[in-house]
Amino acid sequence: MTAVEIQGVSRHFGALRALDDVSMRFPEGSFTALLGPSGSGKTTLLRLIAGFDIPDAGRILFDGQSVETVPVERRGIGMMFQSYALFPNLDVAGNVGFGLWARRLPKAEIGRRVAQTLDLVRLSGLETRRPHQLSGGQRQRVALARAVAIQPRVLLLDEPLSALDKALRLDMQVELKRIQREIGITTIFVTHDQEEALTLSDRIGILREGRLVEEGRPEEIYGHPRTEFAATFLGDANILRGQAEGNAIRLADGTLIALAGPAEGPGPAAACAVRPERIRLVAATSPAPAGRLNRLAGRVEKRIFSGASRTYFVETVAGSLRALVQSGGEAPFGEGEAVILDWPPESTIAVLPDSGAADAAVPALP
């Protein structure tokens, strides 16, 4: 097992700063998601770790040893491509055994390890099929098997599930997690899908415009995002803006919103994030309950029923807020009805407001 570390890595393409001074650690056996919108530099970072590209600055360490100049074919990585990139002229066994063939292992050894790997991804019996004779999910497994058959030090996955339809994707998430645990390999995967990042990984790094915005365990980032960007990109969040006032934010109309911690931000402008599922919806006539709660009056704009839950869009002094309520139970509020939203201060996370304009100098990736 190998620990990966990147230190101050930058990669520029002309005037474009695809990656700007990114440092991150990937502990042994960890499963890390690099999450970000397109153009955030996540794929550039993966290709740098793989060795397809060389950083302009910074170091990439495998177990403390610098590997920036080691070419991809000798770096000992296994990579799964978004398109799978299966060799169309080779059958499943030929694809999975390709890396072993390239290492000039004896035929019997190749056969043994191919069988073993196919067993791991539960594709035994399909050895002689060609890629075009396989379903999307099977192709994905072959691509994964091919990458792990060489017993790489690090497994890199580029948008591993994006080519699959939704039902299959859920299956494969479980499978991918199981396989990663079984071989215990340090895995780094790139995705723009926050749900995928949350379910698969035990660490998440959020990238934006070539910078690492936030890093940590999924629960940590989801529960306590430090930036508005992370709060809204990983999961859904209501953002309330106002002036910092100690452990609270004063909204434009003077309402004070209590926070879990001190307000953050450059200058007096501050923001906080509240997850929609933390917000409770009560009738406008109901009395204030005991205990410290943030309360905002509003009017239901619309509500969307999605089976297990309902989302209410409520117009308040802080703008339109979303509340996610378990469906069933009490009769739902109708559109146009006056309601009160309340939620505890512990669920009100102070976040660094999105500057937006501050990064305007950075040209966006296509």
Place this chain on the structure above:
Amino acid sequence: MRGRWPTLLGQAWLGLVLLFLYLPIFVLALMSFNASPFYQLPFEPSLDWYRALAGNRQLKAASWNSLFIAALTTVIATLLGAMASLALHRHAFRGKRVLQALLFPPVAVPWLITGTAMLIFFFGVGLGRGLHTVLIGHVALALPYVIVVISVRLQGFAPELEEAARSLGASPWQILRRVTLPFIAPGVVAGALFAFAVSFDQFVVSYFLATPGETTLPVEIYSAIRKGFTPEINAVSTLIIAVSMGLVFLTSRFFRFGGVR
């Protein structure tokens, strides 16, 4: 019933075109098996002309020259063409577009002009004329066809395939052998057939570049007709047509299946 007449007319037209194309060839092939030397009926089946052809040293020597040069042209043009196509596909370099654009004019320029230019050039650089310059000329003529055909195939080649192979630890040679070549093989075969056809059917450039004593089959046939027609020409023409058509069929086969896989 609407649309039936246009269909019928279209089929009739197609039939006429095919007749126009193939009737002379058919007559020629038929007459090569006719005993009469003057295109006369009744038809008397005979293999005399093929026997005569077998005894005709000059025609036989020219046939071997043609085959030899076509085979060598195929090997050289296909090798160079495949390498050039891969280079054009993989690398972005200065003047790449100009180079690619320059591949097409030789296909369009009349062979007469190309032949004259080559003759002058080969004399200028001291190569003179002979089968060696015929070979160089044929390779130059065939190369653009090979590059165009293989490049079309390469357009469908995902660069991730080679990247995947690299990530699995394969050397450039291993990648070429196991990944790239198998993928472009249909294009390479089609390109090779084109090269063979361009060389084997070549008259104008061969006429300019070969010396009278030692020449290729099309040039030899032309000289033979000028001296006086013999039905042996029918016989050798029939053989050439058979070879050429066979090659065209093979080419179209590879092209069709090459696209789907």
